[in-house]
Amino acid sequence: MSHLRAHGSLSARELAEATGLTPSTVTALLGRLEAADLAERAPHPTDRRRIVVALTAEGNAYLDRSEAWLADVLDGVEGADAEEVDRVLDGLGAAFDAQSAFIQEPAAQE
Numbered sequence: 452m453s454h455l456r457a458h459g460s461l462s463a464r465e466l467a468e469a470t471g472l473t474p475s476t477v478t479a480l481l482g483r484l485e486a487a488d489l490a491e492r493a494p495h496p497t498d499r500r501r502i503v504v505a506l507t508a509e510g511n512a513y514l515d516r517s518e519a520w521l522a523d524v525l526d527g528v529e530g531a532d533a534e535e536v537d538r539v540l541d542g543l544g545a546a547f548d549a550q551s552a553f554i555q556e557p558a559a560q561e
Contacts, residue, residue: 452506452514455490460503462495471547489513 454469455461461469467477481504484490489510495501506514528536 452484452489452510455504455506456511456514460493460495460505462501462503466504484510 454466458469463477463481464474466472466481467474470477472480481490481492485492487509488507490504491507492502492504495503525533525536
């Protein structure tokens, strides 16, 4: 959802490539997001053969609430604990980036 907000409307394929998820996983997730009225699929504005996905107003509001909640949680973390949280989040981000790169270009990893 954050990727959709940051990059606007994307095809399911573009979203899969950007997140490192399989197309079938993205399709399943989009189905759940649509059922919850958090995202919607629509024809591409210039190529009616393509379908793009975008967040709904409710999807944007949900992200706003989630980000505010996370900020509140992290505001309570201070000192050495804050440094540990930063270290863990950096490690998770690096692991996600490495996994995404591997999924997107497996031949380059061999």
